[in-house]
Amino acid sequence: MRGASNRRARIIDMKPLCKIVxxxxxxxxxxxxxxxxxxxxxxxxxxxxPDFVTPWRVREAAIYSLERGYTNYTSNYGLLELRTAIAEHVNAREGLQYNPENQILITVGVSEGMDLALRAILNPGDEVIVPEPCYVSYKPCVVFAGGVPIPLCSDPSTGFATTADRVAKSITPNTKAILLSYPCNPTGATMSAEELQKIVDVVAENDLYIITDEIYDRLTYSGRHCCVATLKQAYDRTILLNGFSKAYAMTGWRIAYAASRPDIIEMMMKIHQYTMLCASIMGQMAALEAIKNGDGDTEDMVAQYDQRRRLIVSGLNQIGLPCVLPNGAFYAFPSIESTGLSSEEFSERLLFEEKVAVVPGNAFGDCGEGFVRCSYATSIDKIETALERIEKFVKKLS
Ligand SMILES: Cc1ncc(COP(=O)(O)O)c(C=O)c1O
Structure with a gap:
């Protein structure tokens, strides 16, 4: 390639790139x-x-669909067969009715669903209440959609759940929506139907939209997961996001769905149509098998996560890093305050001195400072080794 060796990336003096980004x-x-x-x-x-590989029945279904030549684009909304299966699944689990023709959109992960939902409802300057600590992408997505994230701190005193009171206090005339995500990444917090209903009442009084990311709904260990859209006054103002990444160990397939009112789904579909066209048909074929026949696989994985959850939480508490028993997802969120280190110092030193990787709590918002996130989506052996190394590290500090 003549001249290619001269084409190295270099900083040149041009008009600046996008300031928002x-x-x-x-x-x-x-x-x-x-x-x-x-x-x-x-x-x-x-x-x-998940450290699990996608269940074989799901991989096999995808392979078989390739053998049959399913390699094309699908409808912008996604395969109708998959949307129908999702509508039936949501109806069976939650008693909610979504018309697969115009109330369900297949997205490229909940990640894309979140972006579409925000872009469909926000005008420039609209505020979105974001309870923290939360998944790292929420605040940037609000900003990219032209909105203003309003972080709302929660702490161990409420089991890291947010409260209707706190929500009410953060509402201004510019508030447009609230983002809910239970079970929560990084805290594992879940919320009861009663507590969530109080929040929905405040939200309805102030005519706000709700975007609810329920990607960890199946990973709830005791009690029943509360799907926000089932609450009184919630259905019409809620965009429900859920996906296949966590429940079926399908992170790489990039398939999820949004369910909401037809006019909202139509708006989301418009952005999806022009930017993404559709989610991959191979992923959709795999997801169809997962949602039809994968429940047993999910239950097996959840039983294993539960065992690991108890092991890691009791280990961390014994080491002297206080940790509430999380009721959902696959994360423990211990306090590291007693060590006197910031969450970044703790994580960095633990990595370099004892070779254990955890995530500093401040990655999930300012009120995550003083905590670290430990994922237990890994084997019992590895959790035991990690606990031994963390204990050695913490003892050295005292
Ligand atoms: C709360 C939460 N939402 C969404 C995602 C991304 O999901 P997906 O793989 O469906 O894009 C994650 C991934 O870690 C997550 O923790």
Missing amino acids: SDVPASGIRKFFDVVSQMKDVVSLGVGE
């Missing part, structure tokens, strides 16, 4: 894990994805 910091988690990937013998409690 350049003002948003890159995810701290990514930077941290770039370092981890270069190190040997690290036990990682860092990654937020």
Whole structure:
């Protein structure tokens, strides 16, 4: 290739790139894990994805669909067969009715669903209440959609759940929506129907939209998951996001769905149509098998997460890092305040001195400071080794 050797990336003096994007910091988690990937013998409690491989029946269904030549675009909304199966599934579990023709949109992960939902409802300057600590992408997504995230702190005193009182106090004339996400990443917090109903009452009084990310709904260990859209006054103002990544160990397939009112789904579909066209048909074929026949696989995985959850939480408490028993997802969120280190110092030193990777709590919002996130989506053996190393590290500090 003639001349190719001269084409090196260099900073040149041109009109500046987009200010909105350049003002948003890159995810701290990514930077941290770039370092981890270069190190040997690290036990990682860092990654937020199942350590299980997608169940064989699901992989096989995808392979079979390829053999039959399913390699084309699908409807912008996604395969009708998959939307129908999702509508039936949501109806069976939650008693909610969504018309598969115009109330369900297949998205490229909940990640895309979140972006579409925000872009469909926000006008520039609209405020979105975001309870924290929360998944790292929420605030940047609000900003990219032209909105203003209003963080709302929660802490161990309420089991990291937010309260209707706090929500009410953060509402201004510019508030447009609230983002709910229970079970929560990074705290594992869940919320009861009673507590969520109080929040929905405040939201309805102030005519706000609700975007609810329920990607961890199946990973609830005791009691029943409360689907926000089932609450009084919620259905018409709620965009329900859910997906296949966590429940069926399908992170790489990139399939999720949004369910809401037809006019909202139509708005989301318009953005999806022009930017994404459709989710991959291979992923959709796999998801169809998962939702039709994968419940047993999910239950097996949840039973294993539950065992790991108890092990890691009791281990952390014994070490002297107080940790509430989380009721959902696959994360423990212990306090590291007693060590006198910031969450970044703790995570960095633990990584370099004892080769255990955890995520600093401040990656999930300012009120995550003083905590670290430990994912227990890893084997019992690795959790035991990590606990031994964390104990050694904490003893050294005292
Ligand atoms: C709360 C939450 N929402 C969404 C996602 C991303 O999901 P998806 O793989 O469906 O894009 C994650 C991934 O960790 C998550 O923790």
